Amino acid sequence: MLEVQSLVKTYGAFRALGPVTFSLGREDRVLGVVGPSGCGKSTLLRVLAGLDPLTGGTVRLDGTPITGARPDVAVVFQEPRLLPWATVRANIELGIWDQPASDRAAAVQAALAQVQLPAFGNALPRQLSGGMAQRVGIARALVRRPRLLLMDEPFAALDPLTRLRMQDHLLEMVGQEVPNVVIITHDIDEALALSDRILVLAGPPGEIRADLKIDLPQPRARTSAAFQAEKARILDLLFGPGAHAA
Amino acid sequence: MTDASLPDRPAVARRPPPDAHARTGKPWPAWAARLRRLALALVFPAAILLVWYLVSISGRVPAYLLPHPAEVVVWLVDLLRSGELRHQLAPSLGRVMAGFAIGAGTATVLGVLAGYVLTFRTLIDPTIHALRTIPGLAWIPMFILWFGIGEASKVALIALVTFFPVYLNTMAGVAGVDRKLIEVGRVNRLTGLRLMGRILLPASLPSYFVGLRQSMGVAWIVVVAAELMGASRGIGFLLLDGQMTGRPALVMACMLIFAACGKVTDMILAAIAAWALRWQDTLERAS
Ligand SMILES: Nc1ncnc2c1ncn2[C@@H]1O[C@H](COP(=O)(O)OP(=O)(O)O)[C@@H](O)[C@H]1O
Ligand SMILES: [Mg+2]
Numbered sequence: 001m002l003e004v005q006s007l008v009k010t011y012g013a014f015r016a017l018g019p020v021t022f023s024l025g026r027e028d029r030v031l032g033v034v035g036p037s038g039c040g041k042s043t044l045l046r047v048l049a050g051l052d053p054l055t056g057g058t059v060r061l062d063g064t065p066i067t068g069a070r071p072d073v074a075v076v077f078q079e080p081r082l083l084p085w086a087t088v089r090a091n092i093e094l095g096i097w098d099q100p101a102s103d104r105a106a107a108v109q110a111a112l113a114q115v116q117l118p119a120f121g122n123a124l125p126r127q128l129s130g131g132m133a134q135r136v137g138i139a140r141a142l143v144r145r146p147r148l149l150l151m152d153e154p155f156a157a158l159d160p161l162t163r164l165r166m167q168d169h170l171l172e173m174v175g176q177e178v179p180n181v182v183i184i185t186h187d188i189d190e191a192l193a194l195s196d197r198i199l200v201l202a203g204p205p206g207e208i209r210a211d212l213k214i215d216l217p218q219p220r221a222r223t224s225a226a227f228q229a230e231k232a233r234i235l236d237l238l239f240g241p242g243a244h245a246a
Numbered sequence: 247m248t249d250a251s252l253p254d255r256p257a258v259a260r261r262p263p264p265d266a267h268a269r270t271g272k273p274w275p276a277w278a279a280r281l282r283r284l285a286l287a288l289v290f291p292a293a294i295l296l297v298w299y300l301v302s303i304s305g306r307v308p309a310y311l312l313p314h315p316a317e318v319v320v321w322l323v324d325l326l327r328s329g330e331l332r333h334q335l336a337p338s339l340g341r342v343m344a345g346f347a348i349g350a351g352t353a354t355v356l357g358v359l360a361g362y363v364l365t366f367r368t369l370i371d372p373t374i375h376a377l378r379t380i381p382g383l384a385w386i387p388m389f390i391l392w393f394g395i396g397e398a399s400k401v402a403l404i405a406l407v408t409f410f411p412v413y414l415n416t417m418a419g420v421a422g423v424d425r426k427l428i429e430v431g432r433v434n435r436l437t438g439l440r441l442m443g444r445i446l447l448p449a450s451l452p453s454y455f456v457g458l459r460q461s462m463g464v465a466w467i468v469v470v471a472a473e474l475m476g477a478s479r480g481i482g483f484l485l486l487d488g489q490m491t492g493r494p495a496l497v498m499a500c501m502l503i504f505a506a507c508g509k510v511t512d513m514i515l516a517a518i519a520a521w522a523l524r525w526q527d528t529l530e531r532a533s
Contacts, residue, residue, distance in 0.1 A: 051429055068432075075433045081426050085448045085525040094434050094444070126527035140434075 001025050002048075002148060002180065006057035008205075009043050016043045017206040019057060022199060028213075029174045030181045032195030034188060034234065040206020041184045042078070045152050048182065049075045061148060071098075074146035076154040080133035082125040088112070088136050089121035095143040111143035114169060116162075131158045138166070142173070151183040155190065167193055171218065188234050192227060193220050200237045210237050313495035321499035330484075335503070338480040341397070341472060342465045342511075345404025350461050352405075353412035354454070360413075361420025362446060374413060382407040382464075383471055390475065400472035407468045408461035415457030419450030452526065455519035459512055466508040481507075 001023060008018035017040035024031050033041050046052040048059060050068040059066045061073065074095065082091045092108045099107070112118050115135035125133055134157050141149060155163040167190060174181050185191050191198050192214060200210040212234070216226055274282065295315060301307055302314045309317075325331040356374075360367040385406060386399075393399035423446050431445045473482025481500050488496030 049433055051432060069435045071435060073433075077426070077430075079426065081430045083427065083430070083445065083448070084527065085451075085523075094430070094436075097434065097436070097440075097444075124525050126525065 001060075001062060002182075003060045004048075004057070005059075007044075007047065007054055007059060008056035009040075009047055009052065010055045015205040016040045017047070017203070018055075020044065020206065020208055021057075022208060022211060024180060024182070024197070026179055028196045029179065030170075030183060030195045030197075032191035032198040032214075033182065033184045033201060034186065034191050034198060034238070035201030035203070035206065035209075036238065037186075039201045039203035041201060042152055044201075044206060045075070045150050045182065045184055048148075049073060049150050051075075071144070072147035074141035074144045074149050076138050076141045076149070076151040078152045078154075078156065080125070080130075080137040082128075082133055082136055082140075084125050086125075087121065088117065088123050088125070088128070091125070091136055092140045092143050095140040107143050108139075111139040114142055114173075115139045116165070131162055134158060135162075135166070142178070145177055147179055149178045149181045151181065153184055153186060156186065163190070170194060188231055188238075189222055191234070192216075192230055193222060198234065200234060210234075310492065310494060313498060317495040318498045318502065321495050322502065325499065325503075331503070334479055334481050334484045335507070336479075337477070338469055338473065338482065339507070341400050341404060341480070342462075342469050342507075344401045345469075346408050346462060346465050348401065349405035349408030349465075350412045350458060353409045353457070353461075354416055357413045357416025357457075358420055358442070358447070361417040361450070362442065367417070367421075371417070374410075378410045378414075382468055386471070386475055395476045399475070400469070400477070403472045404465050404468050407464045411460035411464065412454070412457040415453045415460070416450065419453030419457075420446050422453070423449040452519075452523055455515065455523065459515050459519070462511050462515055463508060466504060466511070470504065 003023045005021055006019045007021070009016050033044065035041050043052070047054050048066065050066050050070060050073070053067075061070070066073070082088075083094070086094075089108055089112075092111050093104055095111075096104055096107055108121070109118070112121055115138055117132060117135055117139070120128070120132070120136075125136070128136065134154065138151075138154060141151075155166050158166060170181065170183075171194060181194075183191075183194060195214050198210075198212045198214055199208055200212065201207065202209040212230075214230060216224075216230070220227055298312070299315050302309070302312055325334075356370065360371055382403065385403060389399040389402050393402055427445055427449060428441070431441045436444055469480070470482040470485065473480040474486055477483040481503050485497055485500035488494070488500060
């Protein structure tokens with residue numbers, strides 16, 4: 001259970017986020033976060049990741065406060081952020097450097113297969129395309145089998161086909177290997193395809209405009225009337241007449 | 247139909263075409279390209295040599311001011327044949343290496359610490375910058391006073407001047423590591439020495455090698471000054487001897503030996519750097 005209570009984050013005098021309150025149980029496996037550019041989505045993710053200290057409120061995961069990086073939380077950034085001097089294999093291994101060496105090779109190979117790069121273990125980051133590099137970044141997070149996976153627009157740089165594939169993969173893993181995912185996206189189709197719940201943010205300062213339960217059965221047909229109706233609802237929240245009210 | 251998307255979609259990273267020869271048609275085979283570069287690099291030295299030769303055979307400049315190139319070559323061959331070159335080069339090389347090891351070694355440790363630990367940087371960095379403004383040669387009298395006129399003062403002088411480039415570049419390298427990579431370390435719970443070893447040091451390696459190469463350069467510059475302050479062996483001593491005994495060809499031979507030493511040690515460092523930084527995605531690598 002992820003519990004966020006009256007979370008506020010300021011940078012100097014500038015309030016980027018909050019107060020924000022929500023909680024995420026195991027039954028809501030994937031939480032999508034959408035909102036206009038600069039509204040505080042990445043800020044929320046950084047606080048959840050323990051990268052930035054919060055200014056006010058509390059954040060707890062399974063009862064313990066998040067005060068810094070935790071072994072059961074993994075992050076996929078908006079950019080691949082690979083170590084350029086390390087091979088793909090070594091980059092992924094960074095996610096599990098503290099596990100016994102004998103377990104690491106197999107785990108890394110499995111993660112490589114999950115992102116469909118099984119033959120690229122020895123490649124250097126400069127030899128990868130942007131989309132391939134991003135998938136290595138995803139593998140580095142997955143290899144840890146995190147309790148909570150935080151993703152900041154992880155698929156934005158992927159080509160449409162790979163993006164659909166990665167979305168399917170994510171859906172296969174959530175609930176089992178990865179109990180909870182918080183995924184930021186600017187793609188409303190993506191949010192709707194993946195999420196059990198969607199937070200619509202507005203800001204800055206980032207505030208929750210709507211907290212929507214998405215009750216469509218998986219796999220979701222993106223062309224279905226129900227899907228399109230949900231999409232219209234979110235678009236209306238983001239861009240509709242009331243969207244820019246104070 | 248397009249995706250409904252918000253306007254902060256990042257651009258897909260695009261790499262430049264790897265083949266810079268694409269616009270000139272067929273690429274050169276690697277060996278031919280290398281040969282061409284070598285030939286090009288030799289044009290300028292050859293021109294200097296030619297001018298030198300023409301001036302000295304014209305008879306307009308007396309030989310005690312500008313010796314004939316052949317005379318310099320004869321000196322070089324002589325020094326090599328008689329074993330004199332080895333005899334004089336060994337102590338110079340020893341001083342350079344000892345000074346470099348001490349200076350660059352100390353600078354590596356202090357540079358890393360100053361780059362990583364802000365308190366430590368505040369503590370030592372202003373002082374080091376102040377000391378850096380003292381010309382290296384100005385230390386000579388004090389070093390002679392403290393260490394005598396023997397080897398210690400010479401090595402100390404070289405250690406001193408090799409310290410600064412390595413310190414400055416190492417500190418700047420460590421302090422300038424991309425925050426985004428450090429965050430990757432942090433979310434993977436790397437701290438202290440682990441963060442240092444896995445992220446900070448490799449990331450600052452390019453700038454570290456810049457420092458090492460600069461230091462090696464100044465080491466060869468300063469070894470001459472060190473040997474001028476009283477030595478019985480060394481290329482600097484030989485050079486001074488050539489001056490005292492009125493043999494400009496020997497002086498120029500010594501100058502060439504210094505040039506060769508500087509060039510060779512720099513090439514070695516450059517080769518090590520190229521190997522250690524083979525992961526880099528740079529303009530140089532693309533060409
Ligand atoms: N380190 C920082 N210092 C100051 N302001 C910041 C910092 N990071 C983000 N902000 C500001 O906080 C707001 C929210 O940023 P962010 O969370 O990155 O937005 P987004 O929703 O696009 O991810 C923006 O107005 C941004 O300018
Ligand atoms: Mg963002």
